[in-house]
Amino acid sequence: MNKTIKQLHIELTEKKITVRELVNNSISKIKENSDINATLGFYSDNFINEQIKKAEEMFADGKAGALTGIPIVLKDNILVKGERAGAASKILENYISPYDATVVTKLKEQGAVLIARANMDEFGMGASTENSAYGVTKNPHDKTRVAGGSSGGSAAVVAYGGVPVSFGSDTGGSIRQPSSLCGVVGIKATYGAVSRHGLMAMGSSLDTIGAVTNSVADARDVFNIISGEDKMDATTIRDESRKSKVESRKKIGVPRKFIDMEGVDSEVLKNFNDSIEKFKNDGYEVIDIDVKNIEIALSVYYVIVCAEISSNMARYDGIRFGLSVADKDINQSYFKTRTEGLGDEVRRRVLLGTYVLSSGYYDAYYNKANIVREQLKKEFKKVFELVDVIALPTSPFPAFKIGEKANDPLAMYLADIFTVPVNVVGVPAISIPSGKNSEGLPLGLQLIADHECEETLFTYGEVFEGL
Amino acid sequence: MNFTLDDLDNLSKLARISIKEEEKGKMLEDMKAILGYVSEINNTSSDTIKEKEKHYNIVRDDVVTNEQGLNTKAILDNAPDTEDGYVKVAQVLK
Numbered sequence: 001m002n003k004t005i006k007q008l009h010i011e012l013t014e015k016k017i018t019v020r021e022l023v024n025n026s027i028s029k030i031k032e033n034s035d036i037n038a039t040l041g042f043y044s045d046n047f048i049n050e051q052i053k054k055a056e057e058m059f060a061d062g063k064a065g066a067l068t069g070i071p072i073v074l075k076d077n078i079l080v081k082g083e084r085a086g087a088a089s090k091i092l093e094n095y096i097s098p099y100d101a102t103v104v105t106k107l108k109e110q111g112a113v114l115i116a117r118a119n120m121d122e123f124g125m126g127a128s129t130e131n132s133a134y135g136v137t138k139n140p141h142d143k144t145r146v147a148g149g150s151s152g153g154s155a156a157v158v159a160y161g162g163v164p165v166s167f168g169s170d171t172g173g174s175i176r177q178p179s180s181l182c183g184v185v186g187i188k189a190t191y192g193a194v195s196r197h198g199l200m201a202m203g204s205s206l207d208t209i210g211a212v213t214n215s216v217a218d219a220r221d222v223f224n225i226i227s228g229e230d231k232m233d234a235t236t237i238r239d240e241s242r243k244s245k246v247e248s249r250k251k252i253g254v255p256r257k258f259i260d261m262e263g264v265d266s267e268v269l270k271n272f273n274d275s276i277e278k279f280k281n282d283g284y285e286v287i288d289i290d291v292k293n294i295e296i297a298l299s300v301y302y303v304i305v306c307a308e309i310s311s312n313m314a315r316y317d318g319i320r321f322g323l324s325v326a327d328k329d330i331n332q333s334y335f336k337t338r339t340e341g342l343g344d345e346v347r348r349r350v351l352l353g354t355y356v357l358s359s360g361y362y363d364a365y366y367n368k369a370n371i372v373r374e375q376l377k378k379e380f381k382k383v384f385e386l387v388d389v390i391a392l393p394t395s396p397f398p399a400f401k402i403g404e405k406a407n408d409p410l411a412m413y414l415a416d417i418f419t420v421p422v423n424v425v426g427v428p429a430i431s432i433p434s435g436k437n438s439e440g441l442p443l444g445l446q447l448i449a450d451h452e453c454e455e456t457l458f459t460y461g462e463v464f465e466g467l
Numbered sequence: 468m469n470f471t472l473d474d475l476d477n478l479s480k481l482a483r484i485s486i487k488e489e490e491k492g493k494m495l496e497d498m499k500a501i502l503g504y505v506s507e508i509n510n511t512s513s514d515t516i517k518e519k520e521k522h523y524n525i526v527r528d529d530v531v532t533n534e535q536g537l538n539t540k541a542i543l544d545n546a547p548d549t550e551d552g553y554v555k556v557a558q559v560l561k
Contacts, residue, residue: 081541098541234525299505310482317483319556324547330557334483342484348494351478352501358481368508375511410500 002161005070005218012059012069019055019069023048023113026071030116030162036138038147038156039116040076043083048115055111066221068111073157073166076117077124077200078209080104087200088132089122091316091323091341101198102230103167103209110225115163119153122343124171124202125309126150127415129178130406131345138402139182141441145399148178148415151212155182158212165222166212171203172301173394173419175210176431180394180444183433185461186212187219188419190452191426192237194223195230201312203305206423216432216461223454243452246388248459252279253289253387261295263414265397267437272393275434275445278467279391287387291379293372297421300376302413303356303369304424309346310353316341348409373424380425384450389460392418394431394444422448430457432464470499 003011011017030039042048055069074080077087079097081104086092100108107114121131129137129152137152139145140160147156151168155178158166168175170188179186187210194209201207211222229239254276259269280286318324318337325336342350356365383390396417405411422429427448434445445464449456475495479486486494539552548555 095545096541098538098545231525231527293511296507296511299508302501302505303508318547320542320554321545321547326557329561330559331483333557335485338483339485347484347486348497350482350484351475351494352498354478354482355474355498355502358478364509365505368513369505371513372508372511409497410504413501413504 002158002214003164004215005066005164005213005221006215008070008164009066009068013064019052019059019113022069023052023071023115026115026163029160030157033140033160033162035143036140036147036156036160037135038119038137038153038160038162039073040086040088040119040134040153041084042116043080043114047080047083048113051108051111051113055113058111065110067107067225069113070165071113071115071163072107073116073118073154073163074104074114075120075151075154075166075168077120077169078103078167079198079200080114084117085200087123088120088134089341089343089346090133091337092321093323095321097198099198102195102232103226104198106226116157118151118157118166118168120168121150121152122346123200123313124150124169124174125345125349127173127177127412128400128405129153130402131343133343136402139399141183142399142439144401145441146181146402148181148395148399150174150178152178154212155179155184155186158182158184158214164214165218168210168212169199169202170208170210170423171206172305172423173416175212176394176419176429176444176446177415179212179431180446181399181442183436183442183444184212184214185216185219185433186210186431187223187454187457188422188429189223189227189454190237190428191423192235193227193428193452193454195228195233195236197230197232203308204312205308206301206305208423216430216458216465219430219461220455220458237452246450246453246456248456249388250283251285251287251387252276253287253383253390255291255294255390255392256288257290258294259392263396263417264393268393268395268397268443271435271437271443272391272445275464276391279464282463282467289383289387289390291376291383291390291421293376293379294421296372297376297424298413298417300369300372301416301420301424302352303365304373306349306353307357307366308353309349310357313342313346313350345409376421377425380427380450388449388456390448392446392448394418394446398437398439398441398443418446427451428454428457430461432461470495470502
């Protein structure tokens with residue numbers, strides 16, 4: 001059993017282990033598990049040493065907090081000043097971050113020790129980490145299978161005990177799905193709850209930063225540290241308008257029709273039903289809910305995300321940073337740079353996004369998707385008048401074989417069927433381990449709450465962990 | 468799904484992304500499958516009134532907030548080609 005942040009904090013406080021020992025243990029563990037390919041490289045020795053020193057001083061001065069001295073891995077799309085970051089893309093092979101992400105600033109203030117960069121699907125586009133330019137991340141529970149994605153490295157490194165917490169980004173399920181496939185806890189916050197400043201943009205109206213941990217309590221502690229208004233991100237929720245705690249009605253909604261559709265693995269379904277049964281036996285009321293159009297949220301998502309991707313990826317032109325391939329004129333060098341530097345899935349999504357935004361198709365795709373998005377927001381609002389949380393399996397199937405879906409993008413997109421509605425609507429959700437299937441592969445339960453009701457998720461999540 | 472090789476070539480030009488001849492067949496099939504799938508959004512009604520968002524534009528005074536030159540080196544160090552503190556690009560107009 002991997003140790004939680006809370007347990008390690010006690011060990012550090014009681015001097016059972018020093019910060020340096022803890023960090024060295026993490027580094028050794030990551031090196032031992034290099035075949036999993038969860039990380040893309042360590043941060044510089046100088047930087048790691050500075051952080052260790054700061055953490056030791058904070059302990060000595062009695063100023064240590066929950067994350068002081070805790071080794072941490074960050075997804076490769078989060079910036080740390082003076083260190084490498086590349087979103088697992090060839091186009092950013094030599095990129096050095098010019099500034100800290102706000103999340104990183106907060107972690108540094110806490111005295112946390114950032115040690116390595118996590119592997120991911122290139123720019124966050126994928127559900128298996130197979131789209132990384134640096135090779136797939138293997139699932140620690142079965143190395144012939146994927147770790148999920150796009151934050152596959154972040155989930156795997158926590159799952160094999162490399163670090164007690166890692167950070168990822170979740171645009172359509174990229175924290176929750178790999179967490180489910182690797183058997184760890186993944187929290188996706190309300191859109192705007194955590195600053196995106198310093199996160200490489202993919203789908204700007206959908207992107208969120210969140211964490212992978214070994215327990216729900218750790219997820220709560222980490223969320224409370226990284227969330228908050230930020231003047232560098234105008235979409236963050238203002239501190240004074242943040243919702244206060246909501247009373248629990250002990251009521252769960254299950255969109256039965258949506259879950260019972262084709263394509264959901266029978267063991268996933270059984271495990272989900274067992275989880276719901278546990279809540280019922282503990283005195284929770286479970287009602288069947290109907291969320292109109294939730295089954296087409298996947299389509300809404302892919303139209304919107306591709307549109308936003310096509311805009312956000314325009315900056316990778318080989319002029320100001322990143323790979324630059326010279327050719328006979330500047331226009332040809334754009335083509336060369338983007339074609340050599342960007343992988344298949346990124347190129348496919350840029351082309352799809354260009355299509356749905358182009359004149360003649362804009363109304364039928366992008367505009368329509370935004371209309372349905374508004375309808376979905378209203379549907380969720382109605383549901384949350386009745387229940388505290390919506391429960392769904394996190395993924396329709398357990399970890400799949402490496403290569404199984406690699407050549408069928410649509411089949412890969414369907415891996416996100418239960419996670420994308422959350423991003424489309426902007427609400428928070430958590431994935432919690434809910435057992436294993438007959439082959440020993442982890443399964444996850446996803447709980448979804450109303451905007452800014454992360455605390456409801458943590459309360460329910462802790463209850464579920466105890467059932 | 469009515470999506471042709473000409474459409475693909477046009478998108479490729481707009482997005483400044485080349486697709487190799489041998490990749491075109493697969494890319495075309497994938498794009499058709501995905502666009503065909505997401506077209507289901509058009510089977511829904513279009514009546515909705517946009518809810519008031521909690522997010523809104525935040526403006527600030529147009530003043531320099533950073534110390535001059537604070538990030539210049541870090542930014543220029545990432546540029547493929549520079550000269551005298553400028554990013555250097557190939558000639559655009561001939």
